[in-house]
Amino acid sequence: MTVRSPLKYNPLMAKRGKWKSTLGFVLAAAGSAVGLGNIWRFPYVTGKNGGAVFLFFYILAVIFLGLVVMYAELSLGRATQKNPVGAFEKIKPFSPWKAVGFLGVFTGVGILSYYSVIAGWTLYYFYISSLGKFSEKLTEAQIDGIFSSFVSKPFLTLPLLLIFIFITSFIVSRGISSGIERWTGILMPLLFLILLVLSVYSLTLPGASEGLKFYLKPDFSKVNLKMILSAVGQAFFSLSLGMGAMITYGSYLPKEDNLFSSGIEVVAFDTLVAFLAGIIIFPTVFTYGLSPRAGVPLVFKTLPFTFSKLPLGRLFGPLFFFLLTIAALTSTISLVEVATSYLVDEKKIPRPRAAFLVGAVAFLLGIPSALSTSSRFFSRFAFGKSFLDLMDYIWANLSLPLGALLLSVFVGYVWGAEKAAVEIRPDKSRKFPGEDLWIYDIKYFVPLALSVILLFAVLGSS
Ligand code: TRP
Secondary structure (H helix, E strand, O other), X not given: OOOOHXXXXXXXXXXXXXXXXXXXXXXXXXXXXXXXXXXXXXXXXHHHOOOHHHHHHHHHHHHHHHHHHHHHHHHHHHHHOOOHHHHHHHHOOOOOOHHHHHHHHHHHHHHHHHHHHHHHHHHHHHHHHHOOOOOOOOOHHHHHHHHHHHHOOHHHHHXXXXXXXXXXXXXXXXXXXXXXXXXXXXXXXXXXXXXXXXXXXXXXXXOHHHHHHHHHOOOHHHOOHHHHHHHHHHHHHHOOOOOOHHHHHHHOOOOOOOHHHHHHHHHHHHHHHHHHHHHHHHHHHHHXXXXXXXXXXXXXXXXXXXXXXXXXXXXXXHHHHHHHHHHHHHHHHHHHHHHHHHHHXXXXXXXXXXXXHHHHHHHHHHHHHHOOOOOHHHHOOEOOEOHHHHHHHHHHHHHHHHHHHHHHHHHHHHHHHHHHHHHHOOOOOOOOOOHHHHHHHHHHHHHHHHHHHHHHHHHHHO
16 A cells, blocks of 8 residues: 555546545545644634734634645645755755755654543543533533543553554555545544534633633733744644655645645645634633633543533534544544654564654553653653643744745755745646745745744743
């Protein structure tokens, strides 16, 4: 089975000519982008960083950094038809630029390790919600209790981590089957639909206006650099950028595909999903007097309220957590895929072995994160953060922006922004809309903004 399979002809999607493969790609890329990053991470970092101000910078980061870097990754991937390490190597052979590809491979494994811990929690919440745990009206103390007693049990969190990574490695080892691709095409819109229903419900809650005020009415006196860094990190995290996932996905794209429109579609859909998650969470938080700053557990302590009060909550709860588990799975697949495609292409390791090797490393690295909620040692590992928080900070807030910075310099100057731009054009003889702006952005704005932000972040935290 080759790695090209995610874009294989899909009869369900096929309607006319070129469109079918583009849609297959958009689904795979959107599947990678939409995940826990949107529904777990986005609301909790937004809540922690003061709400609306954060949202404001997040949206700026998505448009002026995310979308721009998305095109850079996709064009580099498609032009070279390689994994991230191979892509840099192909354009600039025997140069240190390859290291950026390696950084991506490591970052993927790093993110995978703790992301899968949270995915394991989701799986558990699917399980208990289908047992009807959230069907009766619960108090805050009860919901807290369910969460705390679960995460304090390593004999639950560790096996869940293992199961989740195993499923991911298993799927990647077979090549991403067209079955999964078809499922994504059905389940993702379903997830979106549920999010819409839950948002409408949230907006009817008594705390809705307070929640929306927190979420949508920015207080610019709260701006600070750490928050801006988090917004940038979250934008890259949510869009699966900065570590070569989109280089890898772009490398499976046929030449005649329209990169330009696919890029926008993925970015818009991903941002919309995150936005809706906020619309669901914050009214609920304020209705039940919870804290928007609860951090990592926020979603797990908030949504059960929604399901325990919702008329069809008994049904919606399990369905929601099931779909979230699938969304997480289509994201972890892309995380495993990057390192796997590197091992397969460059090291000639058979795909199944490569996929399980990556999974095994991620599992070992994930153990301390899985223990972050039960062991005293890992719950306050360093800098007052738990091991999981620390991993999240290092990989998402530092490594992704760093990867994106190096990539923008590479695409802007080494490969040449003009060449990349031609790759993005749907019609090679004509500039794509905003092409000049994109060139300017990737050459000057992205490197400059990311250098400044990273520099201050490093100086500020030491
Ligand atoms: N974007 C995914 C999410 O929001 C997570 C993810 C998948 C990711 N692949 C990635 C993040 C690559 C960064 C890089 O859940």
